[in-house]
Amino acid sequence: MPVLPEMPRREALIGGEWVATCETLPVEAPARGEAITRIARGQAEEVDAAVRAAGDAMAGRLGEWSRWSARRRGEWLLAFAATIEADHARLAALECADTGKPLTQARGDISACARYFRFYGGAADKLHGETIPFETDFAVMTWREPHGVCAQIIPWNYPAQIFGRCVAAALAAGNTVVLKPAEEACLSVLRLAELATQAGLPAGVLNVVPGLGREAGAALAAHAGIDHLSFTGSPETGTRVNQAAAANHVPVTLELGGKSPQLVFADADLEAALAAVVRGIIQNAGQTCSAGSRLLVEDACYDAVVARLSERFAALRCDAGERDADCGPLINARQREMLESRLAAARDDGIRVAAAGQLADGAPAGGHFVAPQLLVDIPEGHEVIREELFGPVLAVQRFADEDAAVRLANATDFGLCAGVWTRDGGRQLRLAKRIRSGQVFVNNYGAAGGVELPFGGVGRSGHGREKGFEGLRSYTRLKTLAIRHG
Numbered sequence: 001m002p003v004l005p006e007m008p009r010r011e012a013l014i015g016g017e018w019v020a021t022c023e024t025l026p027v028e029a030p031a032r033g034e035a036i037t038r039i040a041r042g043q044a045e046e047v048d049a050a051v052r053a054a055g056d057a058m059a060g061r062l063g064e065w066s067r068w069s070a071r072r073r074g075e076w077l078l079a080f081a082a083t084i085e086a087d088h089a090r091l092a093a094l095e096c097a098d099t100g101k102p103l104t105q106a107r108g109d110i111s112a113c114a115r116y117f118r119f120y121g122g123a124a125d126k127l128h129g130e131t132i133p134f135e136t137d138f139a140v141m142t143w144r145e146p147h148g149v150c151a152q153i154i155p156w157n158y159p160a161q162i163f164g165r166c167v168a169a170a171l172a173a174g175n176t177v178v179l180k181p182a183e184e185a186c187l188s189v190l191r192l193a194e195l196a197t198q199a200g201l202p203a204g205v206l207n208v209v210p211g212l213g214r215e216a217g218a219a220l221a222a223h224a225g226i227d228h229l230s231f232t233g234s235p236e237t238g239t240r241v242n243q244a245a246a247a248n249h250v251p252v253t254l255e256l257g258g259k260s261p262q263l264v265f266a267d268a269d270l271e272a273a274l275a276a277v278v279r280g281i282i283q284n285a286g287q288t289c290s291a292g293s294r295l296l297v298e299d300a301c302y303d304a305v306v307a308r309l310s311e312r313f314a315a316l317r318c319d320a321g322e323r324d325a326d327c328g329p330l331i332n333a334r335q336r337e338m339l340e341s342r343l344a345a346a347r348d349d350g351i352r353v354a355a356a357g358q359l360a361d362g363a364p365a366g367g368h369f370v371a372p373q374l375l376v377d378i379p380e381g382h383e384v385i386r387e388e389l390f391g392p393v394l395a396v397q398r399f400a401d402e403d404a405a406v407r408l409a410n411a412t413d414f415g416l417c418a419g420v421w422t423r424d425g426g427r428q429l430r431l432a433k434r435i436r437s438g439q440v441f442v443n444n445y446g447a448a449g450g451v452e453l454p455f456g457g458v459g460r461s462g463h464g465r466e467k468g469f470e471g472l473r474s475y476t477r478l479k480t481l482a483i484r485h486g
């Protein structure tokens, strides 16, 4: 067992106090399949108290948040970004142990979390309404007001990053937050919440209730006291929380994953493309909503691409996060078993594994490792090119021309991201217009996670946008003021 970082608190954060719950839940380290600590098991009662505390903070009944100007909120967020950076080593160690991801990736996630607080800290006092030319005896303007109490339900794959993405934007816009992190991994979130209270955030502005999805999560989504819901996770749970929120007429942002294609044309810089293709699928062991899990290759370079990718896949190694290999374990036994059974079914259907990585020498026993795999010879419409597998598995298909490439790219209900690799400028724009997805990257994939870039999907990938200014706007509602001045 490696030396573990000091664990964060086991309670829920409600109204500025750390509150013990009747029961707790074990937290497993995915690299070893062993429990490393316990977290609170919040239930409807704790969720209700947290929503009331967030409502009181919003209304000025608990602390002074409602009197903080936009500039003061921004200054707090900027200072908090520095607090995160000062605690970087401990936060990264927690993220690495808890999610199993390689330490370098965990470090990058903590830096990204700090970047969200810095970006939204700078943006807080730059969120303007408009003036609207109307009849000559009117002055018309719009105000951007906070929704109020923002409920945020987040997943286990990027706890710290998604905390930054959702919490920083909501607070910058003047909201208060009740956050339900995932039961599988939330240690960095609990540490971030600890740091936020120490950094002087008024009581009730940020509340964190760990617990099970079907208990704390369901209670939060259905609570009549929330004014906005942001959910990141699976499409099935997304539908459920959307329905629960609709009963209370609560606006919802859904970020539900994808089956994102990377398209490689023969005129592309293949070296750059293939490096990005591999990174795009093994990052966080493929457990990334924006993973580039499908590769579409033009006939003219198909054999060369598969041969060169096979070499790269065969060289990949899986290991515990702190040993910082190419790929960590999957989050738990359930995810590993689900992926293994889908891979077995794919082999039964004649799909070929062109190459696979391996477990590193000395990797710990008991970890939920699945070696990266390159799948080829895939029949059209097969599950491995339609469904999110959430593992380090790349499905390769070939195409003859642009029309065929677009047809394959759009042959899924998801639409989150796409990568296009070609030197032809006209083709870059034609494809960017025709591919159905929220983000398109040309000659790169993911733009290094840019916090400034609006992010979200179409179809089964969800709706609404997080990140960038668009994300900040989604944490506000517009009020129109029309003054007749005679």
Ligand code: NAD
Binding pocket: 153, 154, 155, 156, 157, 180, 181, 182, 183, 211, 212, 213, 214, 216, 217, 218, 219, 221, 232, 233, 234, 235, 237, 238, 240, 241, 255, 256, 257, 258, 288, 289, 335, 388, 389, 390
């Ligand atoms: P999930 O959607 O069930 O969990 C995400 C969050 O929702 C967690 O905080 C969970 O506690 C909460 N939740 C679960 N049930 C709930 C309910 N009934 N009401 C309210 N909240 C609830 O996802 P999962 O079970 O952890 O993973 C299943 C699949 O989802 C994965 O295989 C993967 O395909 C997908 N997934 C996608 C993302 C993403 O970033 N898009 C993240 C995690 C999982």
